[in-house]
Amino acid sequence: MRTGPTVGSPTRHLGPALVTVAFLGAVIGGVGAPLITSVALDLHIRLDAAQWTLTATLFAGAVSAPVLGRLGSGSHRRSTVLVTLALVALxxxxxxxxxxxxxxxxxRALQGLGLGVIALLMSIARDYLPTERAQSVIATISVAGTVGIGVAYPLMGLLDQVAGLRVAYSVGFLLSLTAVAIAWRTVPADTPRPTPRLDVPGALLLGLGILxxxxxxxxxxxxxxxxxxxxxxxLTAATLTFWVIVERRATAPLVDLRLFMRGGVLRANAAMLTAGAGMYLLFSLLTRYVQTPVDAGYGFGLSGVVAGAALIPFSVLGFVGGRLTPQLAARTTAQATFTVYAGFVIVAATVFAIAPVSLAATLAAMAVLGFGVGGASAIMPRLVLDAVPRAETASVLAINQIVRTVGFSIGSALAGQLLAAATPTAAIFPGQHGYTIAAWCVLPLLALSAAIILTGTSISESVP
Structure with a gap:
């Protein structure tokens, strides 16, 4: 019976397979956001309760990432991937x-586990592919989330509008079955490694802190x-403080904090947090602005489906940015590459802040944002993995994924707070100046992230 490719088997199909599984996982994870309103209406619940269909997914993905990373560092990585994807399908x-x-x-919480398996896919690429090929595949896996957003929003919005909420969710189920089948056929068989101990107290404390x-x-x-x-x-601050104490004393910690506190790893995560907040702040502003009815005195009144279609350039340019990243990094440095893409996000925010009344300019800002997000996401694993042992690949990338999730959540919340502050009493929509001010707030966040990265030394070329 076939159990997957062995260590010595050809790996020419492994890279595309890992990217496809990551892409499907991103689309499945993105199913929730465009369907929140429909969940509230169809199930007759409050909108803030329906918001949990997104929060639960983010929580499950963030909490499961380091746990799966630790489980996958031993001799059960293939099993971990397959079982996790099977739970996503369930x-x-x-x-x-x-x-x-x-x-x-x-x-929806189970579907969030698909976001947690991304780091494992990257660790498989790092272990089984040649260095240059591994760098390219890891970069593409990292940018899969950007492309997935542009596919999930219009696709799920259209299915919901035409066929209903449950049909849209059914497509997510079919996609998850496809991911299981691809992983079963292509993920390499496990190689003998020491079985890692799972730090249960650390996992519980980290989970509570993330929640x-x-x-x-x-x-x-x-x-x-x-x-x-x-x-x-x-309580969150106290929990995370206690988690740090527990991890520093554990013989087999969930997260090796000494490794995490290394200069390059720490700087990369700090840059991801600030850049993620700025990127998602602008993304939230753009998606809300284009759907604002013209009766508000601004906006374009696009329907949910059309607004979702406007994200297609975001995804296409994000994919292009990800594919160009290895070549750009080879000609400069990883730090300089990140800075270039941060600059594109700054350009996108500036365009939107200066010319919000132009639909063409707003869509151009969305496309340029996608290019910046895709490129920055693609180079981030290279920055994080500088001098990190291969055995710790999944664990280190999992923490970076948590940082990214938190950064995106902060950006979303910041958008809501800034627009709420610009909303007059008894008004439904904020004043247009609120969007302009919020767009300008993106600039210092991205500038700070670039400054953090540029304080480091050049990334070692030997680390994929």
Whole structure:
């Protein structure tokens, strides 16, 4: 019976297969955002409750990433990938069946595990592909999320509008089955390695800390009662502090904090946090602006489906940026490459801030943003993995994925707060100046991320 390719088998199909699985996982993870309103309407629940279909996915992906990374560092990496993708498929099935909201929410959480498996796919590429090929594949896997957003938004919006909520979720289920089949056929068989010990206390504490962060930045309802929001922040800080203490004392920590605190790794994660916040701030502004009805005195009143289609250039340019990254890095340095792409995000924000009344300029800003996000995402693994041992690849990338998720969540929350501050009393929509001010706020975030990266030394060329 076939159990997957062995170590010595040809790997010419491995790179495309890993990229495809990552892309499908990104599309599945992106299913929730365009369907939040439909969930609220079809299941007759509040919009803030429906928002949990996105938050639960982000939480599951962020929490599972370091756990899967640690499990995959031993001799059960193939098994870990297949079981995780099977759980994602189960989650897709639960969302497709017309069952109560609680079951749908649980299914969305299971689908979030697909985001957690990305780091494992990168570690497989690093172990089984030649160095140059591994660099290219890892970069493309990293940018798969950008492309997936541009596919998920219009596709799911159209399916929801034409065939209904459950049909849209059913497509996510079919995509997850496809990912399982591809992984079964192509992921290499496990090689003998020491079986890693799972740091259960560390995993639980980190999970609680991440949940607290997401509650504080991705669930606006928490701040409707100020003392509740403050309590969440305080408890989250205490939990993460205790987690650091536990990890430093553990013999087999979930996250090797000494490795994480190395200059290059720490700088890359700090840059990802600030850049992620700026990128998603601008992304949130653009997607909301184009759908604002013209009765508000600005905006273009695009429907959800048409607004989703406007993201296609975002994805296409994101893919192009990711593909150009290895060549650009070969001619300069990884730090300079990141800085160039951060500059493109700054250009996109500037274009939107200067000419928001032009639909062509707004769509151009969306496309340029995609190019910047795709390129920055593609070079980030190279920055993070500088001098990191191969055995720690998945674990280090998993933490970077958590940082990225938190950065995106902060950017989304920041967009909401800035626009809320620009909304007059009793008005439905913020003033147009709110979008302009928020767009200018992107610039210092991206400039700071570039400055953080440029403080480091050149990335070693020997590390894929």
């Amino acid at each position: 989650g897709g099935l639960l969302t497709a069946i017309p069952l109560p909201f609680g079951v749908l929410l649980f299914g 607290g962060i997401l509650l504080a930045v991705a669930q606006p309802a928490v701040w409707q009662t100020p003392y509740l929001g403050i309590s969440v922040v305080v």
